[in-house]
Amino acid sequence: MWASRLRSVSVMVLLFVLSLSPRLAVSASNIQEVATSAISAAEQSVAQAYEAVLDAERIGGNVSGLIVRLNDAADLLSEARMAFDARDFDEAIRFAGLSSEVGREVGDAAARVRVEANQALANRSWWFTGGSILGVLVVLSACLLGYPHFKRWYYRRLLKMKPRVGQA
Amino acid sequence: MVLSTTVEDEAEGWASMTFEDYRALFLVTSLIGVLLVASPALSLVVSFSSGVEKFSELWLLGPTHMAGDYPFNVRVGEQYSFYLGLGNHMGGSVYYAVYVKFRNQTQPLPNATLSEPSSLPSLFEFRAFVSDSGTWEERVVFSVLEASRVENSSFVNHLLIDNRTVTVGSSVIWDVEKTGFFYQLFFELWIYDVTLHGFGFHNRFVGIWLNMTG
Numbered sequence: 001m002w003a004s005r006l007r008s009v010s011v012m013v014l015l016f017v018l019s020l021s022p023r024l025a026v027s028a029s030n031i032q033e034v035a036t037s038a039i040s041a042a043e044q045s046v047a048q049a050y051e052a053v054l055d056a057e058r059i060g061g062n063v064s065g066l067i068v069r070l071n072d073a074a075d076l077l078s079e080a081r082m083a084f085d086a087r088d089f090d091e092a093i094r095f096a097g098l099s100s101e102v103g104r105e106v107g108d109a110a111a112r113v114r115v116e117a118n119q120a121l122a123n124r125s126w127w128f129t130g131g132s133i134l135g136v137l138v139v140l141s142a143c144l145l146g147y148p149h150f151k152r153w154y155y156r157r158l159l160k161m162k163p164r165v166g167q168a
Numbered sequence: 169m170v171l172s173t174t175v176e177d178e179a180e181g182w183a184s185m186t187f188e189d190y191r192a193l194f195l196v197t198s199l200i201g202v203l204l205v206a207s208p209a210l211s212l213v214v215s216f217s218s219g220v221e222k223f224s225e226l227w228l229l230g231p232t233h234m235a236g237d238y239p240f241n242v243r244v245g246e247q248y249s250f251y252l253g254l255g256n257h258m259g260g261s262v263y264y265a266v267y268v269k270f271r272n273q274t275q276p277l278p279n280a281t282l283s284e285p286s287s288l289p290s291l292f293e294f295r296a297f298v299s300d301s302g303t304w305e306e307r308v309v310f311s312v313l314e315a316s317r318v319e320n321s322s323f324v325n326h327l328l329i330d331n332r333t334v335t336v337g338s339s340v341i342w343d344v345e346k347t348g349f350f351y352q353l354f355f356e357l358w359i360y361d362v363t364l365h366g367f368g369f370h371n372r373f374v375g376i377w378l379n380m381t382g
Contacts, residue, residue, distance in 0.1 A: 047263070047365065050261075050360065051362050053261060054261060054362060057260055057261055063261060064299060067261055067297050067298075067302075070297040071296060071297050077295070078294075078295065082332055085332065125212050127208075128211070128212055129208075129209045129212070131205075131209075132205060132206045132210070135204075135206065136202050136205055136206050138205070139201040139202050140198075142201075143194075143201075147194065150190075150194055154187060154190055
């Protein structure tokens with residue numbers, strides 16, 4: 001009697017465990033996929049942030065602080081990969097999320113630096129162009145006004161000279 | 169009319185030039201002046217190449233931070249260290265990746281002539297953003313976790329690099345000439361290409377030889 005009950009309970013437990021195991025496997029597989037896509041998203045975020053930093057740098061923005069933050073994002077990404085390799089997918093997702101966040105912050109900051117650098121470049125361009133136009137006008141005026149003086153000076157010197165023809 | 173002719177006065181020295189010569193000199197001087205004062209505006213539209221060669225440095229230094237005392241004779245379970253460094257002279261900030269690979273004497277190294285990386289898989293990677301004229305350096309600690317020896321063959325199964333276990337699965341036979349089981353731990357430098365939106369091999373690599381002694 002007891003043996004029969006025990007057997008039936010065992011079968012039920014076994015069936016229950018067997019019914020759970022595919023779900024557990026699917027769940028593990030899901031979290032692994034989530035971790036993979038989180039790491040991939042973090043990589044993309046960091047790369048995009050780097051491209052934004054390069055854009056800001058190209059037009060003369062100061063990006064030294066942003067490079068430091070990008071290295072922080074890269075370190076977090078590395079931690080995420082390490083956790084993934086150790087099959088600690090929750091940690092991998094957490095680190096990848098942090099890396100993505102830092103990447104986004106850097107991207108936003110780079111966009112601001114770019115706007116500021118653009119503004120500074122526009123101001124500089126105005127000053128340079130204005131200064132150059134003024135300078136060119138001054139030089140040209142000096143040339144035009146100075147040319148008659150130069151001519152007079154030359155002839156005056158020439159008249160003071162004794163030509164070699166006369167002596168021969 | 170007479171004034172337009174050449175007047176010779178060697179005592180004065182200057183008069184051997186004609187008025188046309190002087191006028192040309194005046195014009196050239198004026199033109200140089202115009203270019204000088206216009207140079208700030210010209211610099212906005214004309215870019216001059218600096219002529220400086222763009223390159224990256226990749227180096228390994230021993231544990232004492234000198235170019236010596238590199239780990240060579242290695243044993244299972246013992247820790248070894250060295251420094252891996254990068255220098256950026258590319259004219260702007262660069263996103264680098266360094267792939268760590270492990271080979272025996274017969275496995276391929278990168279092909280510097282064809283700019284191709286080694287076909288071996290990467291065991292570990294470092295990533296770094298380096299500003300122009302900046303450097304990046306990291307102390308790398310590694311140990312052989314699991315290795316075995318059967319007659320004249322050595323097998324390295326696992327390494328520990330910066331506290332991360334990596335599977336190697338590499339074997340080598342006894343080198344009769346140099347008397348040892350030689351492996352090479354080498355580092356390939358890759359650079360992020362913004363046009364490709366990915367990393368490309370930068371045609372630089374460094375490595376250290378290891379002799380599995382026990």
